[in-house]
Amino acid sequence: MKFNPVTPEAVAAFTAIVGDANVILPTSADDMLRYTHDETEDLRYTPEVVLKPANASEISLIMQYCNKNLIPVTPRGAGTGLSGGALAVHQGVILSTERLNKIVTIDERNLQATVEPGVITQVFQEAVIAKGLYYPPDPSSRGSCFLGGNLSESSGGPRAVKYGVTKDYVLNMEVVLPTGEITWTGANVLKNATGYNLTQLMVGSEGTLGIITKIVFKLIPYPPQNIVMLVPFRNEEQACEAVSKLFMAGIVPSALEFMERDAIEWSGRYLGIEVNLPEDIQAHLLIELDGNDMDQLFKEAEQVYSVLEQFDIDEILVADTEKQKEDLWRLRRNVAHAVKANSVYKEEDTVVPRAELPRLLHGVKEIGARYNFKSVCYGHAGDGNLHVNIIKADMPDEDWQHKLPEGIKEIFRLVVQLGGTISGEHGIGLVQRPYINIALNEVQLRLMQGIKQLFDPNGILNPGKIFA
């Protein structure tokens, strides 16, 4: 695909659409900086222009212009992505949705909310909790990420194990297609058997099929009570096994998170929270139960203890106070930041059927030993979703560039062999493209590329993503 540069005429046309204040050129280096990267490794790409439209109509005009003039457009939420999806790898336009940041309605009668894509996830969660309602998906970056980005990457987070991921809460979306056409994808209903599911086709398409401009979410009643506990294991594979055993006992926790020893230690150090692990502790499970009734939760907690008794664990820490709960969650949510602060790293977002976690973890360590890399593993064990953080530390650049990818391929081949796939919630974006054909066969890729072609005949929307 041959694209055209953003000419002064193009900048003038864009300025006429969005106004002077909402156009950033590379000459404003300070303003431009944050649009040159997301949270993926240390990657940097500078676009030719950043545009900050106010609504779907302005986005439509931008897309019509770019589609006609073959200018690539990279949509961007908060830039918290971990697969490079918001990077302007072909330069052109970065289209930021930051000004589409309104919660349009919270409809308590229907337990639905209509929002714009630039609303921060946590802001939305808190707004609905204030009305006794619940929007469960909460990626670790929920304090800064946008709902539109969550949808684009089909984000999950710790509560997915009980409540499902972002895709399970979207009923309908307004999108601007690469051609500039504006359409809704579905209807504001809990069930829909009217034509093909365009809503779920758009979710997780990583900004390659259209730009989300409005979202209708379903909400559920807020479960006000919870119990949070941290369970230390002397053996990390046993920690993984315990996950399956809890489900087989009929327990559905609202979170079930796995952290290797290093994950919790690094995070503690990063946050200045003292963790003081006994020397023989290799891993932890962070378990949360939620509901409406504390008596009921105490009963469930008893069941959890009786399952965990079968394993070689140290004393279970049950959070006594809201502060202690918060600290436990901060430890978990900041593992990625701690790893990032420690070294250049790559994060692989592996996912397998949950009972296969011990085999995956064992395989990752074995591959690491052969390829000479250290990994810090943690993640949403209840979903079989293990984040494998590969630490560069003092690995020579040459090995990091050329040898490590072979090791990553081995991890991904193992994942697929276990019935899993190479991304659970981060997407393929830019950095996992070289591995896509480990997960997808030729038929799948042909269908997906055909869909891309159908939505975006000129290939201008987020080019260079997903497909190799």
Place this chain on the structure above:
Amino acid sequence: MKFNPVTPEAVAAFTAIVGDANVILPTSADDMLRYTHDETEDLRYTPEVVLKPANASEISLIMQYCNKNLIPVTPRGAGTGLSGGALAVHQGVILSTERLNKIVTIDERNLQATVEPGVITQVFQEAVIAKGLYYPPDPSSRGSCFLGGNLSESSGGPRAVKYGVTKDYVLNMEVVLPTGEITWTGANVLKNATGYNLTQLMVGSEGTLGIITKIVFKLIPYPPQNIVMLVPFRNEEQACEAVSKLFMAGIVPSALEFMERDAIEWSGRYLGIEVNLPEDIQAHLLIELDGNDMDQLFKEAEQVYSVLEQFDIDEILVADTEKQKEDLWRLRRNVAHAVKANSVYKEEDTVVPRAELPRLLHGVKEIGARYNFKSVCYGHAGDGNLHVNIIKADMPDEDWQHKLPEGIKEIFRLVVQLGGTISGEHGIGLVQRPYINIALNEVQLRLMQGIKQLFDPNGILNPGKIFA
């Protein structure tokens, strides 16, 4: 699209693939009969041949032959559909999945099951309950319908209100494309951000994009306890209002079904169950609560009573015995059969945001008064999914054919205006095609037809369905 007839050479080729015993020709009128109709109205279409392949490989060979020779293929499950999706409207081949009827594995470690599409829904439910697991979707026809058909129509059923519909339980599918290619759509995982969601594109596509040959479902722990109650209302719009109020009070029942007075009376008569409704009762809600703990359920039931006290209701019947629960459920499940036994009818599968139900019900009656038709309404009120059964009774054929469709259009326009759509769980199939552009705009239809073209370039798979 110009199709070719099924020649004697084609029959010979098919016989070589599936064997003599699995080919039915119109000359065997008795054997053929059941393949000429589904449960939609009184429609009849006779195919040129019925084929009963044993597996994906045989289906692939059939599709390769038909694709090359432009012979239309209509896939068929149990034939319980309510939109005519399994009718051979262009003749050609009926491809029955009845021999793909194995439960391949129930994986208790991963809470997953792999099944073939011809497994009867209730057979599967009972097989997993025997292992303490739960597959919640249960369309009213669950005693006879196939899981493959449930997926093709994105079926729901009464438990959808708490547990979601069929689409929410499928992780992965093996499908044969119209070209004969065999592929899986995803991976056996709870979350997947690896390329576009082909799984959800296939779900609800009504057998127009591919033929499902294997399904991987997720399962959940079985909640063994429940409370079932029948609540009589003196005003049917109040019954609809109560639905929203229950959710707003934080209650998530495992079923919340609405039945007009006629629905329950007709069903009682049909089943020989005495119902004896007081004269002033206009409607009922059938409410089920489920969980692991009876004490907890009693608490929830108290909450339900205190919400219902605000309404003008008669005495609540709480089922005392399993037999009484079963009778209440039979009353609900047999409304459609009772209506069918009573008169020729059309069933419209309307769905709206749940708080809009009173307006929808009021609108249906008002439109019925103007177009001179009687309707019996019932359905999954918790989902905003109202089945509107329009009774022919002594309406002249001329009006049934030509005047009634205008009334149906008015109902569907109202549904869309209320934020809903024209099918919640039955699909568009054959009979709702004339109304599709009330629900879908030109952009949506162009994208959907483009997807159809991509998957099925020769248009041989289930032609004449969904699109007008």
